[in-house]
Amino acid sequence: MGGLDSLITDLALILIVAGVVTLLFKKLKQPVVLGYIVAGFLVGPNFGFFPTIVDEADINLWAELGIIVLLFSLGLEFSFKKLFQVGSSAVITALVVVAGMMLVGYGAGRLLHFTYLDSIFLGAMLSMSSTTIIIKAFTDLNLRKKAFANLVFGVLIVEDLFAVVMMVILSSIAVKNSFEGAELIESIAKLVFFLIIWFVVGVSVLPIFLKKARRFLNDETLLVVSMGLCLGMVVLATYVGFSSALGAFVMGSILAGTNEAERIGKVVGPVKDLFGAIFFVSVGMLVSPDALSQYALPICLLSLVVIVGQVFFGTVGMLASGQSLKISMQSGFSFSQIGEFAFIIASLGMSLNVIDKFLYPIVVAVSVITTFLTPYCIRLADPAYGWVERRLPEKWLAAINRYSQSQTEIKPHKAVWKEALAQYLWRIVLYSAIIVAIILISKSWFMPLMLDILPDWGRLISAVVTLVAMSPFLWALMVKEVNMSLIKKLGEGRANRVPLTLMIVVRILLALFYIIYYLSSVHSQRTGVLLGLGLFIVVLILLSKRIQKQFMRIETIFMDNLNERELRKTGRNTSLVSDMHLAYMDVNADCPFAGRRLMDSNLRKEYGVNVVSIQRGSKRINIPKGETRIFPGDTIGVIGTDDQIQSLLAVVEGSNSSDDEPDNNEVTFTHVVVPDDSPLIGQTSSSLNIRNQDNCLIVGIERADGTFHQPDGQIRFEAHDVIWLAGEPDNIKRLTREKIMNNPIQHT
Structure with a gap:
């Protein structure tokens, strides 16, 4: 019971102090990450004027869970497909940054009279930018939709993959005091092999499983299932010799391509925020005033090395990969910190007893200082670009532009x-x-x-x-x-x-x-x-x-399965008649017809599509009436051709989405053949009033001669017409039985 009491006391202290400090930082318009670190310092063992936590081991465990959930959430937003899209730029930049910072970090260590192994480990620590800190800073500064953000995320992911290989190399150097190239090749091959197998198996199985279980997946069960999958992959990754962070990211990236990605991100969000806060608080707890004063010179020097080196090598790497000067500098200024992998590498060195203990508090202090300065460095990117552009010779600017164009305009x-x-x-x-x-x-x-x-x-x-x-x-x-x-x-x-x-x-x-x-x-x-x-x-x-x-x-x-999420948006995987599809899209707050009635939106007239459902929170409106209004955050189901859907998608889609539990009774899109004795023959769609009376929608009429007509209310039905209907299954069955056929329903 005593352990439980200490855990509750520690959590209460951490969350109360973190809440107060972050509210203050919010009022001062500062990133909340900095507030968490300050809160950690206040409740940590190195600050004597405030209540201190009792059991650091429990907090460290929760902080590790914070890293896992943060990287799982990152994977949900950054799939492997996105990594492939920015692959060359990400790999080139990561190589330049890691190689450059390793050399500079090693040189700085030797300059400060650190030992050979201390300097090697120091170079590795300084070469890894912080994924979690950059994600948080981008979110707080509202930069995640900027053009350079995806490139930065790509570089961070490649760096994380490099960090796994680097830890294998460092372990070999520490144990054998030498480096063998065969071990490097073996570790890279092992990493690639397991990534491919996890990715192939995950993409082949998980989307099908989620699709089969969808009607049982409310927010509660979806959270349990998704976190179970995440932690299961963490266990598997750890078992085969990789980091838990890599396993969490891989599972997130696999789930990113499924239809449930947005809902998973929504339900996991509060868990990520809670454990992420504890992680940053735990970082702040490691700040030691004594270490800051005793090693002030190395801390200041290494902080300067990190900021200048990461900005320089990040910018050079982006330029080398063919990016423009502006995007290169915006990306470079984002890398100006070290974070969680620096702590992991430092812990590795200490567990192997190959680095001196003073190195850990130095690295923590450098991490805190560079984390504090990260938002300001990111904000400084645009003014710095303007200053550089004004002072660079015209020949240099022209050469950079030519090189950037040459990388995209290949013969x-x-x-x-x-x-x-x-x-x-x-x-x-x-x-x-x-x-x-x-x-x-x-x-x-x-x-x-x-x-x-x-x-x-x-x-x-x-x-x-x-x-x-x-x-x-x-x-x-x-x-x-x-x-x-x-x-x-x-x-x-x-x-x-x-x-x-x-x-x-x-x-x-x-x-x-x-x-x-x-x-x-x-x-x-x-x-x-x-x-x-x-x-x-x-x-x-x-x-x-x-x-x-x-x-x-x-x-x-x-x-x-790989393209499931994209196919759902474009409708290409729900094709039920030649060139017509059922697709879903989220209504942006800036959508021109948001707030208007459906009859006033002129969607059929302007875009040629039919709205067959509106998902509003947990409520689904199937075959909405003309008086129904469309609001921001709605998910509308529309039927149209590829071109019509793509045209409308650009107008409707936005960052806002509704990810609440969906109504299980979804709209279906099907067809019915009009028999010879149907009471429908000779009537028009307007005279039947199907939309209002039967809560169904006639989307198209296909004649026996192969011609296809969109209903305008004037076309009279003929025998052997193929009528394409949208609506709830029960309503379609009732309509077919009562108004189309004298026999029991027969439709596909």
Whole structure:
């Protein structure tokens, strides 16, 4: 009971002080992150004029949970697709920043007479900008929608991935007092392998699971499920040797592509705010006035090194990746701090007993100082850009602009080859990772299980099952080409034909290697080679069509799941009739018809679409009447063509969204064929008053001759017309039974 009492007392003290201080900072229009750090200093053991927390271990545990939830939330907003979009700029900038700061940090450590290992660890600590602090600063300064923000997030994510590799390298240096390149390659390969497997499995399974369970997912169950998935991935990542933060980010990025991403972000938000506050408070608790005074010179020097070095290398890295001078400087000034990974690396060095204890409080103090200055550095970016632009020679500015344009305006032939090679290498890495994962699962789990159950036949059964599981991906590795339109653009010349042929041969040999390797590990090497060659011929000649069909089905499911969130917005995955779709979009506060009645919005006249539902909080209005008003935050369901939906999406969509629990009785989009004896024949849609009486909407009429008409109230129905209807399923059934058919309902 005493432990529980101390935990409650500590939390009460932390949250009360943090609440008061952050309210003060809000009034002063300062970022609340700084308020949390000040609150942590006030309740920490180094400030004697205030009540102090009792049990620091519990607070540190909660702070670690704060990092996990913060990075999970970041993953929800920054999917792997976004990382790929800014990939080259992010990787180049991260490489420049990490390499530059490692060298500068090491040099500063040696200048301050730190030991060899202290200086190496110091360089690693100073090379990592703080993801959580930048996220919070961008949110407080309302900069997350700026053009440079996505680039900054991309760099931070790449830096986090680098930090995982760096920790492996530092551990090796600390233990062996040397560095081996083979260990670096092994750690990078291991990271890439697990990221691919987690991503492929997650995208293949989770969207389907969430779709099946959607009607049971209210806010409470969605929070429990999403946090369970997050912590499950954290456990898995930790088990295979990676950081908990990386596991949380990976799960967030997987869920970012699902239809539930916005709702998950909403329900996780309060949890993120609570644990995030405790994390920043825990950072402030580590501030020591004695350490600040004793190591004032190193702290000031290293703070200056961090701010100047991160700004300089961040700007240079962005310029090198082809960004404009303004975006480069805005990005560079955002990196001007160190954060959570500096503490993690410092803790690693102390646990290995390879760095001096004084280094930890120095790094904490540098982190606090640079965190305090981060918002001001970000605000300083635009004035600094103006100052630099006015003073740089015209020739330099012109050269920077030319270089930036040259990175985006690549020669067509070179661009085609670049895209073809990127697809080629990506396919090899992706399919190889899946095949290796299947082999590892078979050797470590499935085969031992089969040998225990069937000692005589277990080896043969496991080999057959494993090869069957591998076959779709072996076929894809061997046969599936890169985009054929790229091949056509490359032409048929000999200069292109030779490398294309070589690429195919390499893939076939690689697939053959995987077959022979697996069979050799199961049986003897000679048996593996003979069986491998035989199976290779069988797969290539006899079974390719069946395997191709199976692979295409797997790929279709994966791509649909990967693009689920985007497809929901554009409606392309809900196509139910040629060029017509059901799509959902969120109404922006600046939407021109927000607050107006549906009949006054002229959506059908101006955009050619039909509004079939309005989601307002937890209330759903299906087939809204003309008097119904559209308000900001509503999610409207509309039916129209690709072009119509895309045109309307630009007007309607905004940052505001309604993510409350949806009504489970959703609108469906279906069709009914008018039979010969239907009472509907000869009548018009306006005379039937279907919208008001039956709460359904006639979206289109398809004639027997193949022509398609949008209802205008004057078209008379004929036998064999295909009527496209939108409405709740029960209402459509009732309408069909009572007004369209004399027989029981028959619709698809």
